[in-house]
Amino acid sequence: RGGGSGWVRAPCVCPRSVDANRPRRRRRRRRSRWAGAGPVGARRMRPLPGAPGVAAAAALLLLLLPSRARADEHEHTYQDKEEVVLWMNTVGPYHNRQETYKYFSLPFCVGSKKSISHYHETLGEALQGVELEFSGLDIKFKDDVMPATYCEIDLDKEKRDAFVYAIKNHYWYQMYIDDLPIWGIVGEADENGEDYYLWTYKKLEIGFNGNRIVDVNLTSEGKVKLVPNTKIQMSYSVKWKKSDVKFEDRFDKYLDPSFFQHRIHWFSIFNSFMMVIFLVGLVSMILMRTLRKDYARYSKEEEMDDMDRDLGDEYGWKQVHGDVFRPSSHPLIFSSLVGSGCQIFAVSLIVIIVAMIEDLYTERGSMLSTAIFVYAATSPVNGYFGGSLYARQGGRRWIKQMFIGAFLIPAMVCGTAFFINFIAIYYHASRAIPFGTMVAVCCICFFVILPLNLVGTILGRNLSGQPNFPCRVNAVPRPIPEKKWFMEPAVIVCLGGILPFGSIFIEMYFIFTSFWAYKIYYVYGFMMLVLVILCIVTVCVTIVCTYFLLNAEDYRWQWTSFLSAASTAIYVYMYSFYYYFFKTKMYGLFQTSFYFGYMAVFSTALGIMCGAIGYMGTSAFVRKIYTNVKID
Numbered sequence: 001r002g003g004g005s006g007w008v009r010a011p012c013v014c015p016r017s018v019d020a021n022r023p024r025r026r027r028r029r030r031r032s033r034w035a036g037a038g039p040v041g042a043r044r045m046r047p048l049p050g051a052p053g054v055a056a057a058a059a060l061l062l063l064l065l066p067s068r069a070r071a072d073e074h075e076h077t078y079q080d081k082e083e084v085v086l087w088m089n090t091v092g093p094y095h096n097r098q099e100t101y102k103y104f105s106l107p108f109c110v111g112s113k114k115s116i117s118h119y120h121e122t123l124g125e126a127l128q129g130v131e132l133e134f135s136g137l138d139i140k141f142k143d144d145v146m147p148a149t150y151c152e153i154d155l156d157k158e159k160r161d162a163f164v165y166a167i168k169n170h171y172w173y174q175m176y177i178d179d180l181p182i183w184g185i186v187g188e189a190d191e192n193g194e195d196y197y198l199w200t201y202k203k204l205e206i207g208f209n210g211n212r213i214v215d216v217n218l219t220s221e222g223k224v225k226l227v228p229n230t231k232i233q234m235s236y237s238v239k240w241k242k243s244d245v246k247f248e249d250r251f252d253k254y255l256d257p258s259f260f261q262h263r264i265h266w267f268s269i270f271n272s273f274m275m276v277i278f279l280v281g282l283v284s285m286i287l288m289r290t291l292r293k294d295y296a297r298y299s300k301e302e303e304m305d306d307m308d309r310d311l312g313d314e315y316g317w318k319q320v321h322g323d324v325f326r327p328s329s330h331p332l333i334f335s336s337l338v339g340s341g342c343q344i345f346a347v348s349l350i351v352i353i354v355a356m357i358e359d360l361y362t363e364r365g366s367m368l369s370t371a372i373f374v375y376a377a378t379s380p381v382n383g384y385f386g387g388s389l390y391a392r393q394g395g396r397r398w399i400k401q402m403f404i405g406a407f408l409i410p411a412m413v414c415g416t417a418f419f420i421n422f423i424a425i426y427y428h429a430s431r432a433i434p435f436g437t438m439v440a441v442c443c444i445c446f447f448v449i450l451p452l453n454l455v456g457t458i459l460g461r462n463l464s465g466q467p468n469f470p471c472r473v474n475a476v477p478r479p480i481p482e483k484k485w486f487m488e489p490a491v492i493v494c495l496g497g498i499l500p501f502g503s504i505f506i507e508m509y510f511i512f513t514s515f516w517a518y519k520i521y522y523v524y525g526f527m528m529l530v531l532v533i534l535c536i537v538t539v540c541v542t543i544v545c546t547y548f549l550l551n552a553e554d555y556r557w558q559w560t561s562f563l564s565a566a567s568t569a570i571y572v573y574m575y576s577f578y579y580y581f582f583k584t585k586m587y588g589l590f591q592t593s594f595y596f597g598y599m600a601v602f603s604t605a606l607g608i609m610c611g612a613i614g615y616m617g618t619s620a621f622v623r624k625i626y627t628n629v630k631i632d
């Protein structure tokens with residue numbers, strides 16, 4: 001297990017000096033080409049220009065990037081003595097990164113300064129449970145503050161119990177200064193677990209370079225025993241230090257190159273690459289050879305006269321030429337799934353490319369905002385592929401298909417989110433999605449995704465909706481002969497996902513680790529390579545599966561090819577169980593349902609994507625082999 005999972009066993013927050021900014025192992029991250037090029041931060045993420053549906057996209061843009069009310073903080077430049085805001089974000093158990101609560105849900109006290117009361121969130125932030133509240137601390141740029149008390153907690157029994165509960169569960173809190181995250185832990189218990197102590201003194205050391213903030217360290221001191229009916233004084237100090245860190249590099253210290261070891265990535269890529277070579281070799285060699293033999297056999301039979309042919313035993317995939325292009329069963333669901341899969345593929349591709357160019361992790365929630373924006377903007381892809389496939393399969397209820405195709409993924413995600421939202425509301429967690437955000441998401445679905453889908457569907461039906469198959473479809477379906485058990489579609493489907501999963505599971509470990517917020521993912525170049533490899537492996541595997549199926553004279557290849565690729569999702573979901581039990585220390589109803597709920601969504605989306613890729617590749621293959629064979 002080269003990846004090392006020190007973060008679960010040895011928390012990086014050490015109690016004495018709560019310096020979440022672990023010592024940097026390397027002063028400057030050497031950016032490899034695979035780590036995503038381009039300087040950090042200076043440029044703000046702007047959604048891609050030229051997206052279809054300009055008006056809709058513009059409306060979406062307004063939704064996603066609400067007016068930046070306070071320009072100075074977002075420009076990240078300060079004048080001397082200008083106000084610097086310390087935002088309190090969330091507090092929650094150290095092991096449950098998604099179980100977060102508002103900082104002031106613990107009975108902390110607020111500083112006396114009251115000038116700012118509200119922060120305007122973006123959609124991505126709201127969905128990720130960011131709850132910024134002003135700390136009330138008076139901090140001015142380049143203006144040192146001597147240790148000073150900023151407020152007092154009147155500790156009654158109830159407040160003490162709240163703190164004790166938090167300390168028992170290893171609560172830690174998060175704050176932001178100028179978009180730089182800061183972490184600290186709430187308190188500490190002594191060895192026998194009877195006395196509980198609260199850290200009361202926040203020592204902030206802020207590094208500046210010119211007129212910008214480039215580094216923040218927090219040290220927690222002032223351990224005070226929690227005794228009911230006492231007053232606890234909370235204090236802070238600020239020290240400004242000149243720093244050489246460049247503004248563009250200020251997020252580098254949050255990245256962990258020793259975790260995302262390039263060696264492991266290269267090893268995994270190499271591994272998968274071998275598999276790709278092997279598979280492509282297998283597909284091209286065996287199939288080309290077998291196909292050539294098949295073609296030779298078929299053309300020899302062609303030369304025999306009718307008499308001989310009746311005696312000769314014809315077998316193999318040619319026999320089903322009158323049925324291969326028969327519409328799949330449930331064409332409506334099938335084409336909706338394929339359309340959605342194509343869209344997910346487009347979204348993954350574009351988001352990874354954007355993440356390679358822009359360092360999205362420097363801004364809260366920007367990854368999610370980008371993904372939502374790209375998802376909405378690529379809706380025509382869904383409509384095009386889903387609608388044209390449905391038309392080619394002779395479907396008549398295309399409006400229904402469009403609705404199902406458009407809302408399949410949003411409904412799945414929103415359904416899960418809705419369910420988890422109930423638990424979040426019950427827990428009063430900050431992950432509970434505000435009503436306004438829900439309305440915004442619904443608006444995006446109905447006023448952006450649906451119209452764009454309609455455009456795609458109409459285009460798809462008109463441009464490639466004609467069923468120009470190389471063979472005619474017989475009126476009466478041919479009976480499917482008996483075959484060996486391992487040629488049954490169900491078995492092929494189960495086995496089909498193993499190789500694609502094998503090609504991605506090492507990267508899955510890194511993706512899960514960053515998905516569950518233990519590390520910041522930044523090696524998007526590797527992710528891109530893995531996506532490409534996944535596609536190739538999936539297509540090769542489904543082609544081989546389909547060939548075997550058709551050779552057994554079973555023509556139900558559409559669903560089989562889709563599902564044999566989609567079964568990757570089952571293996572990924574099983575892997576997520578392993579990850580939960582052996583790689584994390586999550587606990588509690590909220591975190592567990594959050595984990596398994598969103599893992600199910602993630603796996604399903606991955607499965608639909610693989611299924612669509614597999615189906616697309618296979619249908620090109622099937623069309624090719626039946627175009628070349630002469631059918632009398």
Ligand SMILES: *[C@@H]1O[C@H](CO)[C@@H](O)[C@H](O)[C@H]1NC(C)=O
Pocket residue numbers: 021022023024205206207215216217241243
């Ligand atoms: C923060 O801590 C790191 C590591 O201990 C140190 O290198 C850096 O100079 C500190 N920054 C400030 C502003 O004190």
